[in-house]
Amino acid sequence: xxxxxxxxxxxxxxIICGLTGTVLAAIxxxxxxxxxxxxxxxxxxxxxxxxxxxxxxYPFDLSGLTTDEVLDKALEASGLAGTYTAEQLRExxxxxxxxxxxxxxxMTKYVSLLDANADNAAAVTDYHPTQFSVTLYNDFDKGIxxxxxxxxxxxxxxxxxAYFAKTYAASLDQANPITNLPEYDYAQQxxxxxxxxxxxxxxxxxxxxxxxxxxxxxxxxxxxxTRYQNLQSDINRLNATITMNAVSKDRTRLQKRYEMExxxxxxxxxxxxxxxxxxxxxxxxxxxxxxxxxxxxxxxSRVGSSATQTYDKLVETRKKVSDKIAETNAKITLYQAxxxxxxxxxxxxxxxxxxxxxxxxxxxxxxxxxxxxKSVEEKISALTTKKDAIVSDFAAMLDAYSAQEINExxxxxxxxxxxxxxxxxxxxxxxxxxxxxxxxxxxxMVCMSLLIRSRRKEEKQA
Numbered sequence: 001x002x003x004x005x006x007x008x009x010x011x012x013x014x015i016i017c018g019l020t021g022t023v024l025a026a027i028x029x030x031x032x033x034x035x036x037x038x039x040x041x042x043x044x045x046x047x048x049x050x051x052x053x054x055x056x057x058y059p060f061d062l063s064g065l066t067t068d069e070v071l072d073k074a075l076e077a078s079g080l081a082g083t084y085t086a087e088q089l090r091e092x093x094x095x096x097x098x099x100x101x102x103x104x105x106x107m108t109k110y111v112s113l114l115d116a117n118a119d120n121a122a123a124v125t126d127y128h129p130t131q132f133s134v135t136l137y138n139d140f141d142k143g144i145x146x147x148x149x150x151x152x153x154x155x156x157x158x159x160x161x162a163y164f165a166k167t168y169a170a171s172l173d174q175a176n177p178i179t180n181l182p183e184y185d186y187a188q189q190x191x192x193x194x195x196x197x198x199x200x201x202x203x204x205x206x207x208x209x210x211x212x213x214x215x216x217x218x219x220x221x222x223x224x225x226t227r228y229q230n231l232q233s234d235i236n237r238l239n240a241t242i243t244m245n246a247v248s249k250d251r252t253r254l255q256k257r258y259e260m261e262x263x264x265x266x267x268x269x270x271x272x273x274x275x276x277x278x279x280x281x282x283x284x285x286x287x288x289x290x291x292x293x294x295x296x297x298x299x300x301s302r303v304g305s306s307a308t309q310t311y312d313k314l315v316e317t318r319k320k321v322s323d324k325i326a327e328t329n330a331k332i333t334l335y336q337a338x339x340x341x342x343x344x345x346x347x348x349x350x351x352x353x354x355x356x357x358x359x360x361x362x363x364x365x366x367x368x369x370x371x372x373x374k375s376v377e378e379k380i381s382a383l384t385t386k387k388d389a390i391v392s393d394f395a396a397m398l399d400a401y402s403a404q405e406i407n408e409x410x411x412x413x414x415x416x417x418x419x420x421x422x423x424x425x426x427x428x429x430x431x432x433x434x435x436x437x438x439x440x441x442x443x444x445m446v447c448m449s450l451l452i453r454s455r456r457k458e459e460k461q462a
Contacts, residue, residue, distance in 0.1 A: 021436020
């Protein structure tokens with residue numbers, strides 16, 4: 001009878017505790033700022049995504065998800081273009097990176113300044129998530145249906161995937177930087193072509209390193225680099241012909257341009273030289289000792305500082321300025337050599353005119369010059385055609401690589417889930433268990449302690 005009595009009382013206490021905890025959980029649940037929202041995840045699985053690098057080799061983030069371009073397209077696809085604005089959605093849209101539990105613990109872990117191993121700790125802040133949770137709250141319209149809110153978020157993710165493919169895909173602008181190239185002098189045309197080719201070579205070399213194993217029709221980005229290098233050799237040879245023979249549409253104008261370029265480059269050189277002197281002074285007077293000692297608990301502890309990094313940064317800057325000075329000097333030398341070739345050719349023509357019939361020499365020089373100009377124009381046209389062919393193949397290869405790296409498999413989204421606060425929802429059940437559980441545990445422990453005391457009292461009386 002006593003056992004039945006204690007069991008009954010314990011069950012009653014547990015029921016009362018459970019009811020009390022449930023009522024308290026309901027009060028807390030309703031009092032909290034519970035919001036209705038739709039949520040989904042977007043996952044990146046292309047090569048380099050774990051390093052935070054897009055297929056074009058540059059860093060990427062999800063800031064584009066909140067741009068007017070993406071949000072306006074999502075509203076239009078949902079049939080809500082005139083109902084809501086991009087600004088309303090942006091204020092109620094959140095993006096959160098999903099971090100593994102161990103990484104999250106390391107990122108929030110306290111590290112003492114006096115820890116000797118602090119300098120050798122891994123930089124967990126360099127971790128880049130590949131999965132992001134995207135949440136759209138209904139605060140912009142409490143009356144929006146669950147279907148419309150979910151559809152709107154789904155269309156936002158679809159629009160962002162198209163935005164991502166356009167923004168972060170490896171691509172090449174096939175348009176020529178100068179559309180009216182034949183209107184310029186030959187030397188300027190060659191400079192424009194050479195600079196364009198140099199930029200595209202650098203890009204092709206980057207892609208060669210980024211996508212070493214990529215092949216399209218048996219060829220990779222390394223083959224594009226080789227073709228560009230061969231083209232650069234042809235450009236250099238034609239440049240030498242133009243320079244040595246001072247071929248120009250207007251020799252006087254070209255001569256003045258070279259003189260102006262030399263003056264401007266000399267001003268830049270003077271400025272860079274002065275900057276280098278100041279950096280040299282800072283480097284020579286900088287104290288590279290990056291060790292400081294902190295007194296703690298009656299003893300000195302060794303702590304690393306950032307002095308070495310600062311010194312290395314100064315040295316790096318000095319190298320960059322020195323390289324810039326060397327580049328400027330090379331340009332001055334080049335323009336001076338071209339100027340000397342022009343003035344030397346003019347002097348030879350003048351000297352020849354004194355010994356022979358001036359009109360005959362002038363006529364002969366003009367004929368040779370016209371033939372040389374025609375030859376140069378044909379070669380420039382051939383170079384341009386060859387360059388355009390390489391550009392076309394390079395662009396096609398980049399498009400194929402981007403299609404391989406950015407698709408529904410490598411940039412994927414999960415199904416949209418709709419969540420709203422409710423006393424019959426899973427969130428409330430979890431809340432009730434967390435609230436009522438400890439109360440029931442306390443009630444059970446009280447009952448057990450009273451039972452133990454009762455048993456001991458009975459034993460003493462016996």
